[in-house]
Amino acid sequence: MTFPWLTALIVWPLLAALATALTGVGRGRPAATGTGAGRFGGTAARVVALAGALVEVLLLVGAFTAFDTTRAGEHQLAETHDWIPAIGASYAVGVDGVGLLLVALSVGLVPLVILAAWREQGGDDSRLRRYLAVVLVLEAFMVAVFAARDVFLFYVLFEAMLIPAYFLIGGFGQGAQRRYAAVKFLLYSLAGGLIMLVAVIALYLQVPAAERGPRTFLTENLTGLELGTTEGRLMFAAFFLAFAIKAPLVPVHSWLPDVAENATPGTSTLLVCVLDKVGTFGMLTLCLPLFPEASRWAAPFVIVLAVVSILYGAILAIGQSDLLRLVGYTSVSHFGFIVLGIFTFTSLGTSGSSLMMLNHGISTGALFLVAGFVIARHPARSQRIADYGGLRTVAPVLGGTFLVAALSAAALPGLATFVSEVMVFLGAFGRAPVAALVAVPAVVLAAVYVLLTYQRIFTGTVPAHLGGDAAREATDDGTPPLEDTVSRTREDAPVRDLDARERTVAGVLVGALLVLGLVPGLALRYVDAPGQVAVELVGESDPPPVLGAQPVDARPTEGSLS
Amino acid sequence: MIPGVAADFSQDTFVTYLVKAVLIIVFLLTSVLVAIWFERRVVARMQVRPGPNVHGPFGLLQSLADAMKLLLKEDVNVTAADRIVYLLAPMVSVFCSLLVFAVVPFGPEVTIPFTDFTTPAQLTDFPVAVLYVLACASLGVYGIVLGGWSSGSTYPLLGSVRSTAQVISYELAMGLSLVSVFILAGSMSTSTIVEGQQSIWFFLPLLPAFVVYVISMIGETNRLPFDLPEAEGELVSGYMTEYSSMKFAWFFLAEYINMLNVSAIATTLFLGGWRAPWPLSAVGDGVLNTGWWPILWFLAKVWLLMFVFVWVRGTLLRLRYDQFMVFGWKVLIPVALAWVVVLAVVQWFRLDAGVSRTVLVAVILGVGLAAVALVSLWPDRRRSPEHDDAGPGSEAGTAPSSAPGTVDAFAGGYPVPPLPGQSLPPSPRAGRRPVEHVPAGGAGPDTPHDDVEEGAR
């Protein structure tokens, strides 16, 4: 019996969350806010949470070492225990390459989010403590859901995740409409999830009664069932709906911009960059293998939806006046790409999508967090793009990181997202050239919104409330940080550049973008094999090479694109 | 033959029914006339005065004269009354009282003279005849309640309320006492019950039940000492205060018919019905139990009970209302209940366990004697001298006149009031039932019974 890396990865954040919450035990000294910071003070919660998240990263490293990349298409680090034998559910975790990357994404982003949230929640320590605890709980759920190999377990976690996510949005958000956004998010997700529940049940009942055992719900046991055409398609539809809501595809995407606008950037990072990947991850690992026939049948529709999402998201992003909302719409567009890649049923497209899930997480995470830094510099924390200007001059590092993050959203060559986007395009050209062609303008649109935003925020003149032209001198004279309540309302608040903490956050993300952009092979090793497996399971084979693209197994070609 | 019924009505026709029914009504009406006269004469004798003696021989026609007078009186309908109910009530009363005799056996089969038509001296009988009797009796109460309520006046209302409470309280005891009869007779048909008393009249083995029945039958009929619904001293005339003329007469009539009813039922159920009393029953191999003779025995017994009614009235004082209810609920019902249990157990020993009657009687007597001995020898704590010494103000029982300041009111042979400076000794009854003082706020009819002191105990 080897070390249960995945279980450890799941359990540890819960313990860390508990420890974080327990730092609030006791009354503590009366803080300025009137609420007790706990016996250990406010900093303790931050330190404990960060330490917990970092230990989790160490565990992740362990998991990576234990993972055999040569068998990336198989589920590894697997553990299976009976859970509810009566209904055939078991505790089964295990990851293939894609799962592992997504676990890594979750685990990797959490410390950054914690670091980014260091001064958030209005200086209310007990509030921050709760926020951090909930983030850690959510981390456990995210790891578990990517690792789940049992449909029932997957479903349970899929739904259970909503509760911490809901609190993160509704309880700790910064927008005025955060509760509305939270409820919208919850109801959308629940509606989808519950419809999926019916399909889960129905799927279970497709197993002949005699063969139902204590582990019937294992994905491999449900794969390859003889489904009636109609039943299969209905169940596919139910699953797909749930996943489409989660990974916002166009008709059911409208919760995402609201959430992005109203949640804290950290929350949005976790939500959009990690949590929503459950949707695309689910399409890849559940929809395709469980309902191959229905997947093939639905592929045209899905591809249309995906293309619409790509264009729609990009176009709306251009028109946004709210910074975070804009980032939200870019994600809609990117998720369109991911879905498009998955439903091309080519190993290239599928592994491209898998890679894109990772890359999009990093890139959008960077965008959200850096945007958060931008907003934190506004005295009234305005999210309106029009309220900013000329920040490049007063905060060059901030401008630089923002530019990198933004360009990665536009898939600039050399950055991680470029590789994956190209793979998706290539895959799509092989299967659905028209769709690919229609989607291509999105690249241009992305460049437009990225550059436009950068221009509006970072170039031009600095508005008066950001310190105006006198800002540069003011930054250097050691005035207290803007977050302090005292200075928040001052009209002439100066804008300072990123401090060490923020540089760490931004640096890690930008670094990751660059590394993965330049050496995509690091990640491709993990996604190729699962991509092929997925295509096999759906019963398709790769189309002949188009437009001079190399055969799929010519991995060096992909690497050379960098 | 009707299953479960001893008498044979198979020859009866509709005409027979009609004749019998009319005969019953006539019998009841005349009996009431006699009963009123009888009561007045007997009470008068007891009170050493002549009683009615002007109209007819021995004043026999006095009742008839009264009846005629009532018939000719003005028929007043009170304004405040609920008219329909007000009119209906006396009719209900008298109607129900007239029905009971339908199942009372006056005698066994009789042959109509000059014909060979044989028929039981009873209108009808069925397996649940006694239930029918109880039903009629219960319905009769409606007359009283509705009459009192519909009069729209305070005294009748109080009277009717009392009457309800009284009747339902005593009906329970009565019903329980009847259970033992059914156990012995194994039937509720009157003729079968009489049949079952061939060897022994039920009042002997069922003496406690009989006593309970007699007491509760007096209560049921609102007769002294239980005539609280019409207590003249308190409620003017109770539920019939607002009635006059024939409506009043019907209430009056119903009361006397009810007396006859309960007497007849007592006779049937406990006193052997129409059977001749012991020495006579042996005459001529039971010839006195055949033909028309039994009707004589039956009437004799009924009138004996009627005499008891009058006797009790002439002897006892009216109870206070609370005493009356307490007596019913705390004495009669438990006793009746206990008796049913004892009888059932004994009967089971006799029937199933095969214990012979002699042994049983011996054992019962033994147990009874032992119980009596135990009770008499039981140290009475309340009256014991030690207790008296301990309790202040409780020296009453020992030597009333010895205490300073108290006066023996009966020293001269008749009661005299205490002079100034003297005080009467506490009543000897005071110790028996301490008067609970209820705070003014907690008193009144609509306070819950579980008073504060009790609960805090």
Add this chain to the structure above:
Amino acid sequence: MTNPYVPVLVLMAVAAVLALGGVAASAVIGPKRYNRAKLEAYECGIQPTPQATGGGRLPVKYYLVAMTFIVFDIEVVFLYPWAVSFAWLAGFGLVAMLVFLALITVPFVYEWRRGGFDWV
């Protein structure tokens, strides 16, 4: 065999005729000389109240009696059939009825102790 209840009906008819007839007769025969005082409720000579005391409703105390009565009346209802078939039911019936009586005795004791049978 005729229905044994028919004679009862006959008796009822006769009794009803009597009851109705009597009241009707007095109404016809008796004199009619009304005045207001005569038609008022009787209050021992004082001015009568327009309605009986308590709005013509029965005091609550009596509901208690009524409820208690119902409980015990039910008991009696069950006792009768048992008594009639006592010999047939034998020991089982006896035990069952004793249990039943014991159960009825419990509320009886309860009400007794709580003063349900005390009339103030």
Add this chain to the structure above:
Amino acid sequence: MIDFVAPTIDWAAVSPVLVVLAAGVLGVLLEALVPARARRSVQLVLTLGALAGALVAVALLWGRVQEAALSVVGGSYLLTPFGLGVQAVVVVCALLGVLVVADRPGGQDAFAPTAAAVPGSTYEEQARRAGLEQTEVYPLVLFATGGMMLFPATDDLVMLFIALEVLSLPLYVLCATARRRRLLSQEAAAKYFLLGSFASALLIFGVALLYGFAGSVRLGAIAEALAGQGASPLAGMDVLALAGVLLVVAGLLFKVGAAPFHAWTPDVYTGAPTPVTGFMAACTKAAAVGALVRFLFTLAEGMDAGTRHGVEVVLWTVALLTMVVGTVVGVVQTDIKRVLAYSSIAHAGFVLVALVGFSETGAAAVLFYLLAYGLATVGAFAVVTVVRERLTTPVPDAEHGAASAASDTLLGEATHLAQWAGVGRKAPWLTAAFALFLLSMAGIPLTAGFIAKFGAFSAAVDAGAWPLAVAGVVASAVAVFFYVRVIVLMVLTPPADELVPDGGAPDGGAPEAAGTDAGPDAGAAAHAVGGGAPTGTLTAAPAATRTVVTVVTTPGPAALVVALCAAGVLLLGLLPASVLDLAGQAAKFVP
């Protein structure tokens, strides 16, 4: 005449019910004989002992019943595995419920000192000050529990009827005994009583029709007659049978609280003393559903396709309607007890969804559902009992001109939703537990409610009733909204009640009730304060009086119940395997 053959009685089979009912009788006797001071403790020991005993009896019988159903007196009492399962659920919930009943948050229990006293009368005030307690509550609870245990364990429709009454009558009385808001409580009792007796009249008339149809009141015999094997002269009249079945089902659905027979639920749940509401909501539902299953499943064996279809249509309609009414109307409620009441209606619908197929899967799912729902409900109402209004009166010290320590008087429960704002800050653990209960009711995974709903919907899909399952799923989604709303209020919204001045009733919905509620207590507050103080202080005080919401934190049995229920809900959500196994064993409903 045929000789009477005394039936042999399997006392062991009857023991669970017998223990509880005998303890109830004994409780009445104790009530009469034990001095008032000792009554509460004696009754409590007796009640808990009896329920624990019943639980042990159930456990002991479990194995025996698996082999063959135990029939006593020709089926008057018929213990099937399913019946025993329901009994287990009822006893467990009753045990927890009694603990809540016994709790005295703030030193007073939830029941009127003398329920018979006129509200606001001097007498009531005296009784209150004498510290009286209505300990009759415990025997009443025992009787109700006994009835509930009998309800699903009989083959005899008249026994069913009697069990229904045995469980209902004590509940009617219990409803009327609230210490505070007594008018509301009495009113609830009256409504419950009138509608309840109406429902039982429907039921018994249905029984009469079935008796007429089959010539017997045994379910087995009726099923045979339905199948055309009976010898009854009326056996051909299927209309009689259908009408009878529907009337009986209507009576049972009333107790289940399903629409359109749900009208009593919100009112009664609101008016009844909260501990009783918890007990009633959990146990009655379990028992009634048990009886419904017993009745329908047995008869379904004998029904021909047409009749069965008719019954199924009715069930479908009722289930749909119930879910819709429960969730949609629940969304607009502003009183926490009403929210829970509508949630209970919705749950009735979900349970019905599980049993449309008349299958063993359905029976197992129903059992688990009842347990999960029962735990969450008892726990939730236990939480409601400790969230209270408090009257704070700062006592100004005239001599020193400064306000000294405020004097507090605990008032009734703060049931208005607005008052629950910010409770999470006052009592985080309690709030966490309450949120857990609500999430479980919402059916969020990792709680018992999810596994229960999963089971229920699987049973429905298994039986081909997938539209119903979908409807159930949608209803759950809507229901989530109002559960989550409460959680938001407790956790995320800052408390606003400090601003509510006294005088106006904080509970806008019931001014009169609040008046009678606050009245005596305010008076009592004045008395308590005025122990030796000059009157001037007293007259001055009310101006500063405020009503605030507080959470009674005294550790009482209710806290234990909340903890137990929370643990149960979590455990059933995370590791339901063993309980599901037990439910599976108990799913055999026909002998």
Add this chain to the structure above:
Amino acid sequence: MPITNYLVLAGILFAIGATTVMLRRNAIVVFMGVELMLNATNLAFVTFARIHGDLTGQVLAFFVMVVAAAEVVVGLAIIVTIFRTRRSASVDDVNLLKG
């Protein structure tokens, strides 16, 4: 007279009782409606017993009566309590609980 007439009568009585419950607002009257329904049931039981020629129905009628009596006791207690508080027995006056 065919015996089914009794059944019809029972049905009519039951319907009257049910209508009373649903339409009348006075608690006592509603309660009487319920009692009427129960008595209709008794009639039905006894009639069916006659049709089937067994005693079960009559025994059942007994049970129903007992239960009805118990209901009377509890119901009257509740209604009387309310009446003492409010001096009215109309359901309409009992309106603290909305809907």
